[in-house]
Amino acid sequence: MLREGDYRVPSGCAISGFINKDGRRVDGSAIIQSIALMQERSNGLGGGFAAYGIYPEYKDYYALHLLFEDKLSRNLVEELIKDNFYIEAEDRIPTRHVRSIGKAPLLWRYFVTPRLSKIEESKETEADFMTRLVMRINDSVNGAYVVSSGKNMGAFKGVGYPEDIGEFFRLDEYQAYTWIAHGRFPTNTPGWWGGAHPFTLLDWSVVHNGEISSYGANRRFLEMYGYKMTLQTDTEVVAYAIDLLVRRHKLPLELAARVLAAPLWQVIDRLPAAERDLYTRLRVVYGSLLLNGPFSIIVGFSGGLMALNDRIKLRPLVAAFHGATLYVASEEAAIREICPDVERVWYPQGGEPVIGRLEEESQCRLSA
Amino acid sequence: MPTLSLMPPEFRVARDDNKCIKCLACVRQCGFDAQQYDAEDDRLYAIDANCVNCQRCVSICPAGALTIYKNPPPMRPNAHWTEGHLRNIVKQAETGGVLLTGMGNDQPFPTYFDRLLLNASQVTNPSIDPLREPMELRTYLGSRVEPVTLEECRDKTRTPLVPIETPIMFSAMSYGSISHEAFASLARAAKAFGTLFNTGEGGLPEDLYEYADHAVVQVASGRFGVHAGYLNAGRVIEIKIGQGAKPGIGGHLPGEKITAPVAETRMIPEGTDALSPAPHHDIYSIEDLKQLIFTLKEATRYQKPVSVKISAVHNVAAIASGIARAGADIIAIDGFRGGTGAAPTMIRDHVGIPIELAIAAVDQRLREEGIRNRVSLVAAGGFRSSADVVKAIALGADAVYIATAALIALGCHLCQKCYTGKCSWGIATQDPYRSRRLNPEIGAERLYNLLRGWSHEIKEMLGGMGINSIESLRGNRLHLRGVGLNEVELKLLGVKHAGEAM
Numbered sequence: 001m002l003r004e005g006d007y008r009v010p011s012g013c014a015i016s017g018f019i020n021k022d023g024r025r026v027d028g029s030a031i032i033q034s035i036a037l038m039q040e041r042s043n044g045l046g047g048g049f050a051a052y053g054i055y056p057e058y059k060d061y062y063a064l065h066l067l068f069e070d071k072l073s074r075n076l077v078e079e080l081i082k083d084n085f086y087i088e089a090e091d092r093i094p095t096r097h098v099r100s101i102g103k104a105p106l107l108w109r110y111f112v113t114p115r116l117s118k119i120e121e122s123k124e125t126e127a128d129f130m131t132r133l134v135m136r137i138n139d140s141v142n143g144a145y146v147v148s149s150g151k152n153m154g155a156f157k158g159v160g161y162p163e164d165i166g167e168f169f170r171l172d173e174y175q176a177y178t179w180i181a182h183g184r185f186p187t188n189t190p191g192w193w194g195g196a197h198p199f200t201l202l203d204w205s206v207v208h209n210g211e212i213s214s215y216g217a218n219r220r221f222l223e224m225y226g227y228k229m230t231l232q233t234d235t236e237v238v239a240y241a242i243d244l245l246v247r248r249h250k251l252p253l254e255l256a257a258r259v260l261a262a263p264l265w266q267v268i269d270r271l272p273a274a275e276r277d278l279y280t281r282l283r284v285v286y287g288s289l290l291l292n293g294p295f296s297i298i299v300g301f302s303g304g305l306m307a308l309n310d311r312i313k314l315r316p317l318v319a320a321f322h323g324a325t326l327y328v329a330s331e332e333a334a335i336r337e338i339c340p341d342v343e344r345v346w347y348p349q350g351g352e353p354v355i356g357r358l359e360e361e362s363q364c365r366l367s368a
Numbered sequence: 369m370p371t372l373s374l375m376p377p378e379f380r381v382a383r384d385d386n387k388c389i390k391c392l393a394c395v396r397q398c399g400f401d402a403q404q405y406d407a408e409d410d411r412l413y414a415i416d417a418n419c420v421n422c423q424r425c426v427s428i429c430p431a432g433a434l435t436i437y438k439n440p441p442p443m444r445p446n447a448h449w450t451e452g453h454l455r456n457i458v459k460q461a462e463t464g465g466v467l468l469t470g471m472g473n474d475q476p477f478p479t480y481f482d483r484l485l486l487n488a489s490q491v492t493n494p495s496i497d498p499l500r501e502p503m504e505l506r507t508y509l510g511s512r513v514e515p516v517t518l519e520e521c522r523d524k525t526r527t528p529l530v531p532i533e534t535p536i537m538f539s540a541m542s543y544g545s546i547s548h549e550a551f552a553s554l555a556r557a558a559k560a561f562g563t564l565f566n567t568g569e570g571g572l573p574e575d576l577y578e579y580a581d582h583a584v585v586q587v588a589s590g591r592f593g594v595h596a597g598y599l600n601a602g603r604v605i606e607i608k609i610g611q612g613a614k615p616g617i618g619g620h621l622p623g624e625k626i627t628a629p630v631a632e633t634r635m636i637p638e639g640t641d642a643l644s645p646a647p648h649h650d651i652y653s654i655e656d657l658k659q660l661i662f663t664l665k666e667a668t669r670y671q672k673p674v675s676v677k678i679s680a681v682h683n684v685a686a687i688a689s690g691i692a693r694a695g696a697d698i699i700a701i702d703g704f705r706g707g708t709g710a711a712p713t714m715i716r717d718h719v720g721i722p723i724e725l726a727i728a729a730v731d732q733r734l735r736e737e738g739i740r741n742r743v744s745l746v747a748a749g750g751f752r753s754s755a756d757v758v759k760a761i762a763l764g765a766d767a768v769y770i771a772t773a774a775l776i777a778l779g780c781h782l783c784q785k786c787y788t789g790k791c792s793w794g795i796a797t798q799d800p801y802r803s804r805r806l807n808p809e810i811g812a813e814r815l816y817n818l819l820r821g822w823s824h825e826i827k828e829m830l831g832g833m834g835i836n837s838i839e840s841l842r843g844n845r846l847h848l849r850g851v852g853l854n855e856v857e858l859k860l861l862g863v864k865h866a867g868e869a870m
Contacts, residue, residue: 012492187492211493213834215870216846224738232870249515262837265506278516284508284529285516285741287839293493294834312501312836314494 012187013197013209014041014162016329017180017298018338019305023362024324025053028171030338031179036163037337038330041209042183044100046196047165048157050205050300051176053366055152061088061111062130065147065154066137067193068106073143080141084133085112093156098168101160105193109154127247130202138230145194150203150302152366157182157196165196177358177366180300182207199235201243203302208235209330210295210315221288238297241289253306254353259286261311261351298328303366304357313350320345326356375458379421380437381414387433388412394425394434399792399802400785422783424792456713467713470786470796472613472705472750472772475717479705480724480857481756485866487847489834496836498827504837505823507535507767509604509744510673511697527670527697530603532767533562534823535838536757538815539702539748539769540586540608540677542568544621544630544642545709545786547803550778550795553811555579560812561819566769567593569608569619569644571633577601584675587664589618590644592634596667604698605664605672607657609648610679612706612749615720619644620710625789627798658694665695673697673744680704680726680749681719685733692734692743699743700769701726705750707772709796710787723749724763728861731764731843740843754825763861764843777818778811846870 016034020026031049055063064081068074081087093107119129134146148155156169162183166172182197198205212218212234219229219237225248227240238260245256259282268279283290294314299306307328309317320327320335320342327335332345348354358366381402390412394403402418403425405411419436426434441451456467489495496503510529538554545568558565559582566584571593585602587594599605610616621642631638651657661674675698676691678684688699703723708716727747734740747760748769757768776782779793786796794805830836833847841847849866850858858865 211834213489213493213847214840214844216844217840217842220735220843220845224735224740251516264502265504266502281516283839285512285514287508287837288842290837290840292835292837292840312496 012041012185013207014038014183014330014334015181015207015209015296015298016327016334017178017207017300017305017307018325018327019178019356019358020325021356021359021362022324023053023177023358023366025175025177026179028166028174028176028179031181032163032166032171034329034334034338035166035181035183036161037334038183039161039163041185041330042161043185044161045159045186046157046182046184047160047162048155048182048184048196048198048207049162049166049169049171050148050153050155050178050180050198050200050207051171051174052153052178052300052302053176054154054174055111056366058088058111059152061113062149062151063154064110064112064149065093065156066108066110067145067147068108069143071106073141074106074108076141077137077144080133080137081110081112084118085110085114087112094170094173095168096170098160098164100164101158101168104158104168127202131243132226134201135228135230139228147194148198148200148205150200150205153203153205153300153302155198155200155205157198158193159196177362178300178305180205180207180298180305195231195233197235198300199231199233199239201239202247204239204242205300206235206239206242206297208238208295208297210234210297210310211293212237212291212295213293214291217288218291234291234295235297238291238295238299241291242299245286245289253301253304253355255282257306257308257353258282258351259289260291261308261353262287262290263351264311296330303363304355306356307348307354309348309350309352311351317348318345319348319354324359326354328354373417373458373462375455376442377416377419377439378455379419380416380439381419381425382435382437383412383414384433384435387431389431389433391430393428393430397424397428397792397805399424399790399797400788420783420785421781422785422792423781468710468787469713469716470708470710470784471782472707473717474784477704477722479750480722480853480861481752481759483851483853483857484724484759484861484863485849485851486755486758486762486829486833487849488832493834495834496831498824498831501831501836503827503831505534505826507532507838509698509746509766511743512741514741525670527665527673530564530673531562532564534819534826535761535765535767536819536822537563537584537746537767537769538565538774539706539771540566540568540584540606540611541709541771541775542570542586542592542621543573543633544570544625544798546775546796547791547794547798547806548573548629549803549806549808549811550775552576552808553778553806553815554774555582556808556812557815557819558582560816563819564603566606567602569593570621570630570642571635572598572601573629573633586677587660588644589646589648590642592636592642592644595635599664599668599672602672604675605668606675606677606698606700607648607660607664607696608677609651609657610677610681610702611708612679612702612704612720612723613708614711614715615679615681615704616646617712617715618646622789625798630798654690654694657691661695675700675746677702677748679706680721680723682721684721684726685729688730688745689733689737689739692739696743698746699730700746700748701730702769703747703749706748707750707775708786723747723760725860727760727763727765728845732862735843754822755829757822758826758829758841759848761838761841762844762848764845766842773818774815777814778806
């Protein structure tokens with residue numbers, strides 16, 4: 001049977017996430033509890049988490065989470081890493097034995113910083129350099145896969161129910177201000193750890209529930225900008241689209257959301273002139289990035305979180321507030337499970353982004 | 369056609385005398401003098417050799433007394449020397465001329481649209497019901513420059529993009545080649561539906577300037593009817609380099625068709641032949657094209673997107689890339705099935721490539737070079753149904769041009785005699801007795817209905833795929849599967865074979 005990445009696997013899913021906007025860091029037990037409640041939305045063939053703020057001691061280094069299927073691929077990647085980076089620290093990602101989790105690949109993490117000479121050689125920005133390197137590993141080193149590559153963040157994912165994956169990765173031992181979780185229901189058996197969510201690129205992490213019918217159009221547009229779709233999942237497309245719009249084309253996240261879930265023409269036509277021009281232009285130029293079809297996504301990034309529905313809300317998404325914490329999930333119950341006394345619960349409209357950002361002072365405190 | 373020919377007539381007119389009421393409508397309406405009346409004997413009869421099977425008499429006969437039959441081929445069956453070849457040879461032996469014909473290539477070359485199938489949603493994503501949910505077909509034509517910044521949105525000097533409410537436009541048919549009535553029908557329908565019609569190379573008649581905002585004004589090698597007012601009145605300017613029905617050759621509108629109003633619109637003397645040279649005599653290379661593009665842009669203060677229309681030929685991808693780099697905003701590609709008012713039969717039937725392959729090659733090439741966003745891609749040439757349109761867009765086109773389908777909606781029965789100027793349907797003629805038969809109001813309504821029907825069908829197909837906006841279909845070849853195509857064809861079209869998963 002082909003491995004995921006050689007063909008496309010549609011999946012249904014559960015998603016959940018929260019951000020403490022005051023910068024308070026909490027361990028992973030709450031998010032595990034929340035995603036575990038939605039167990040019937042996944043089928044044990046994929047679960048994963050992303051956590052922001054977990055490596056304060058290495059916050060200036062890119063934390064590369066890698067999985068290897070064998071020693072050979074690890075040797076190849078390590079050679080590549082040593083060529084291009086200074087390695088500040090490296091170790092096995094700590095795990096504990098969980099009965100329901102099958103044989104795991106080799107899981108390693110490296111805290112690295114790119115060699116200046118290499119960046120200069122490549123005549124790229126540091127972020128572009130990192131992106132290219134990650135893509136090179138995923139694309140060309142057989143058996144190796146970069147699970148995450150951002151600073152002061154990490155993704156943990158594998159084949160199993162999300163609560164078991166969380167247990168396996170000992171997430172109760174990490175402290176983060178943003179937690180994002182995903183339980184997967186793929187329509188066939190990929191059985192490969194790299195295929196689980198979240199999908200990440202640099203600081204971006206994306207969990208996603210849905211199937212994007214515009215995948216072919218989105219993919220071919222992104223390929224023009226040098227992105228390589230190694231996994232052939234919708235989630236990968238979402239991550240690259242956001243990277244292109246926000247990091248490379250410098251659009252505010254709010255507007256990027258209006259590209260991914262563009263307002264209908266009938267709505268745009270009724271806007272005041274200046275706004276109408278802007279939204280028309282966004283749709284005209286980035287029409288190929290419109291994510292068409294059912295989806296709800298949670299996007300994590302350094303210092304924030306965004307949840308977004310497709311424009312006609314074909315997949316569930318609920319948001320809630322309690323104090324400085326913003327919760328988003330597929331089901332209200334998953335929020336009430338970990339926060340019984342929520343202050344406000346609402347169902348965001350299709351295409352209406354819900355964005356939570358760290359308050360300024362906590363941002364300073366965390367980066368200091 | 370000479371009275372005595374070595375070939376028997378192609379068609380036979382059969383009249384049921386029990387039904388015929390001798391109203392003589394067929395005699396009056398036959399454009400080709402096939403229907404005759406002998407007043408002395410009070411007898412109706414037909415000259416079969418004149419019949420072109422345009423079906424006009426059959427359609428209008430109030431008694432339903434007429435039927436046209438294909439004359440059974442008298443020749444011994446021969447797979448190599450077909451009846452068509454024999455007829456052509458005899459015709460040329462009799463006249464010594466170049467074989468002429470009208471409309472598009474009618475030979476049995478493969479039609480790739482018929483080997484492509486569409487996708488639909490089941491379970492994992494919901495199909496969308498266009499009766500309940502919004503379904504968007506609006507398409508913008510022109511050059512898209514990214515990234516979008518807040519400042520450039522306020523920049524009013526930028527060439528505006530042109531919206532059309534359905535990805536279907538009327539392709540170029542010049543006033544002169546078609547009647548004023550047919551031309552006006554297209555203009556009215558385009559305006560009513562919010563799409564564009566194309567003036568072709570014969571200019572825009574003075575009385576139709578009220579529709580200019582929905583016109584693609586063409587500039588062809590003969591430059592007929594081109595002046596500053598014309599360029600600035602249109603919505604889009606199109607430089608016509610080639611036409612799918614006759615790549616590499618020019619045009620010839622005979623003097624008989626250059627009536628006073630046609631002459632005025634074309635800005636040539638009445639009754640003179642209107643000859644369009646094969647190449648533009650100021651475009652002998654790609655840099656010359658660039659000069660013309662920018663000449664036209666300067667003449668219109670950069671307010672009109674400039675389209676360049678070429679016929680689909682072997683090297684179409686590289687040529688299209690050159691056109692994009694020369695500054696065009698739109699590239700229109702006309703496939704070998706595209707129609708014409710007149711073309712040498714050998715050229716029409718043997719030059720050019722299928723539009724499906726051309727779209728796939730051009731779209732892929734422009735993407736590989738990272739310049740697909742710089743131009744809109746319009747496909748033309750033999751679109752027969754909304755399914756063909758959907759497939760073309762999935763292959764990579766932004767929009768399509770239809771012309772043959774539009775004429776069929778107006779009454780055309782594809783008799784392929786447009787070049788004679790005798791059209792019984794009042795379409796390809798300048799004879800007021802004939803053209804009066806086409807009422808522009810009714811014509812426009814029929815065209816509007818066609819656009820409406822196709823647009824509805826496109827929405828249904830999109831909804832089935834789980835898509836609610838046409839831009840998510842553009843270049844989305846994952847929604848296409850080939851059947852009975854070989855590996856080279858699949859590779860060129862960029863589609864998988866039916867049965868292969870996503």
